[in-house]
Amino acid sequence: MATFDVSVEDKVKILVVDDLPSQHMVLRSVLDGPDQEVVSVSSGREALKAVLQEEFAVILLDVNMPDMNGFETASMLRSYRPTASTPIIFVTAYADDAEMARGYSLGAVDYISSPVVPEILSAKVRVFVQMFCMNRELRVRAEQREALARAEAQRASADEARQRADFLSHVSHLLTRSLDVQTTLNRILETSVPALADLACVYLEVDGDVTPPTSLRYGPAVRALIDPARGQEIDAIAPLGRFYKLAKQTLDRGESLICRSEAERVFGWPAGGEDEQHSVKFEELRFHLVLSGAERKAVLCFGVVRCDESRQPAPVVTEFVSRASIALENAFLFSALRDEDRRKNEFLAMLAHELRNPLAPISNAVSVMRSAEPGDSKMMKWATQIIGNQLGHMVRIVDDLLDVSRIARGTVALKREPVHLRTVVERAIETSRPHFANRSQAFSCEQKEDDVVIEGDVVRLTQVVANLLNNASKFTPPGGHISLSTGFSGGSAVVTVIDDGEGIDPKLLPRVFDLFAQGDSALDRAQGGLGIGLTLARHLTELHGGSIRCWSRGRGRGAKFTVELPAACAADKPTPVANVLPLRRKRDVRVLVVDDSVASTESLKIFLELHGYEVQCTHDGVSALALAKEFEPRIAILDIGLPGMNGYEVARAIRADDSLRDCLLIAVSGYGQDEDRRKSRSAGIDHHLIKPADLTSLVELISTHMMHEGTGAEDQGRPAGI
Incomplete structure (x- = not known):
């Protein structure tokens, strides 16, 4: 035990209050000594000032003083808390019984007659001085004991804080050593027993499915409760039905839950049901929320056989749960990144x-x-x-890859207009029909509503339905059956695609619309595809304010996809407008082709010349401008990524030339993002096509422009097919 040095003042002070200087000299000569010091004042007022500044062992007070006599001074001293118990000895030349009674009533401890007898005065004062020294030493010892107790308490608190910090540091170090989900769960349970509880168990939901809590840890206190004679085995302890109900309540409430009244029916032996004699008796169970996300939810349960102070306090448990939550979330994130x-x-x-x-x-x-x-x-x-x-x-x-990129960046632009659901379905069927024919698959279509109208982009909506049909064909074996049906319910158009093909594994079902998600495939890649068709279908559907869902009863049992889109029933059907396609063109239409790829330039030149156009070619921007001034083309087909001057700069230069101002500018480039199209428009380019361009569509675009410009066509043509 630590010792303290007791420091006591060398001299004890004695206060003498008397209006006679001679009396001061007498009393000082008697009382002054090596361990005593006399402080003399000549009035009651000075005495009151003195006691405010110093502490006195005894006060010698003259009774007869002017202004404020001894009794009045004594009364004032007793009303002051520090001197309320200080011994007062009255010094007087004469005292009758009445005067002495009054003095004692005011707290006097003795009377001394004046002139004083030195021996008597010295003996009486010595008694009070010794008592004062003893009291002062007791106070010092008491303060030392209090200081020692505080130091011990602080030391104990510091030790406990250090132990808690060491425990939490060990937990953090252990939990961060692995990013595997199951390993993290095991370490959470191992570090919590028996430091935090006698039993620990995790309730885990992933994508709505409850993972059986096979990882369960228990300490010696739980082992002591097991009675092998009754057929109880420690390794057979498992959560009972009540455990799952309490875990669900914790998730619903979003905060910790304490169970005491029914803590005896939560863990036990499933074979014995929830009967009390077949369950482990806990005094308290605490359910702590660990994860509460939409995809992953977790609850950590602690069971205590007997509540005592040997456990870590509540703040440590809270911090442990917080660190366990972070570790488990990191493990899931790493698992997701790895996948x-x-x-x-x-x-x-x-x-x-x-x-x-x-x-x-x-x-x-x-x-x-x-x-x-x-x-x-x-x-x-x-x-x-x-x-x-x-x-x-x-x-x-x-x-498809470009569409995925646009969706990832949120740059997909929809050309919304009223479109009949029947039109979308017919176009999608026409797109997917070759797949059915190649695989000898039977296809049936049932459209119940003819007047359902969707406000959307007809090309993108057709892509959604076609992707579902292509996906069904891909995973349906030759000779299988695929069906499509439509309907209208609750303000929504419903498109359902059903197949009797390979079906979907239940584990893959929650991720079937994720990017690049595909089931296990053989090396022959018989189905083909990149695993992005369903992702595109989902995002395009959601851009139209709709939803898409998938069902399957398992592998080999087919699949069902349903698309719901906001729609309305229209009484009148829109009148289709036929496009006009010129059949023949004049041979005096001059076309300039600019591309740094020689093969691309020559092949396009041959194709255009076969359709009756006069074509000149060049491979860079500078020569293109020189050739354009000499050739004066009516049409200019420009690549964007040209050496020297890019296609945008060439287009601006052409637009600045008065002789070429009316030239039709068509960009044919591998750059096809929305930003590239915006740059084309700002440069004065009329049309922006993506490589490899459909050359038939290119010729139709040129012919339509020339017809509208009045260059003429010998025959205005026939309606173009949809």
Whole structure:
């Protein structure tokens, strides 16, 4: 035990109050000593001032003083709290019984007659001085004991704080060593027993499914309650039905829950039901909220057999739960990132596979064309058909990738207009019908409503339905059946696609609309695809204010997709307006083609010349401007990524030339984002097409422009098909 140095003042002060200086000298000569000091004052007022400044062991007070006599002074001293118990000895030359009674009533401890007898005065004062010293020493010792107790308490508190800090530091270090979800759960339970509880268990929901809490930890106190004679086994303890109800209540309330009255029926042996004799008796159970997100929810339950002070206090438990929550959330985030990375790698592999598939027949067709006899029209027709079909497949892949990029950046623009649901469905069926034919699949369509109108983008809505039909065809084996039905309910148009194909694994069902999400596939990649079609369908549906859902009873049992879109019933059907397509063109229409790719330039030149146009080509911006002033084209087809001057700069220069002001400018570029189109418009470009452009559509665009400009067409043509 620590010791303290007791410091006591060397001299004890004695106050003498007398109006006679001679009396001061007498009393000072008697009372002054090595351990005593006499303080003399000549009036009651001075005495009151003195006691305010110093502490006195005894006060010698003259009775007869002018202004304020001894009795009045004594009365004032007794009313002052520090001197309320200070011994007062009256010094007087004469005292009768009445005067002495009055003095004692005012708290006097003795009377001394004047002139004083030195021995008597010294002996009486010594008694009070010794009592004062003893009291002062007792006070000092008491203060020392209090200081010692405070120091011990502070030391104990510091030790406890250090132990709690060490415990929490150990918890943090242990929980951050792994980002695996199950390992993190196990470490949360291991560190909480027995430091925080006698039993710990985690309730976990992931994507709405409850994970069975197989990870459960218990301490020696729980083991002591097990009676093997009654068939109770420690390893067989599991949460009972009441556990799940309390965990659900904790999630619903969003805060911790304490259970005492029914704590004996929460953990036990499932075979024995929830009967009391087959459950572990806990004095208290606490349910703490750990995760409360939309996708993941978790509750940590602590069971205590007997509540005592050996447990960590509530603030430590709260901090532990907070750190456990952070560790578990980090583990789930890492797991999600790992899954995303895995899906990304799988997607890149699938993308390479899907791009190589059309490249192989294109390469083969080119080889055949090189080896064929000149003028073999049959072989040429076969090769061009192969190349065209595979090129269309590659264009669709690139378009899907661009759509994913636009959706990720939130730059998808919808051209909203009233469109009949029947029109959307018919276009989607027409797009997907070749898939059904190639796989010999039966397709049926049932449209119950003819007058349902949606305010939306007809191209994007067609893409949604076509993606669902293509997905159904992809995962339905040859000879299978696919059906589409439409309806109208509660202000919503409903489109349902059902197939009897491979179905969807229950584990994949919550993620079926996630980007790059696909089930396990064989190396042959018979289904094909990049795993982004359903993601596009969901986002495009949501952009129209609708929703899309998926059901499946498991692998091999088919799937059902339902799209709901805000719609209304219209009494009148819109009258379709036919496009006009010129059939023949004048040969005096001059076209300038500017592209740094020689192969692209030459192939486009040949195609346009076959359609009757006069074409000149160049491969950079500077020469394009020089050729344009000499050639004076009516149409200019520009690439954007040109060397020297880019396509935007060339377009601005053409627009600045009065002789070329009316030239139709068409950009054909690999840059197809909304920002690229905006730059084209600001540069004066009339149309922006994406490589590889549909050359038939390009020719129709040029012909329509020339017809409107009055350059003439020998025949105004026929209606273009939708």
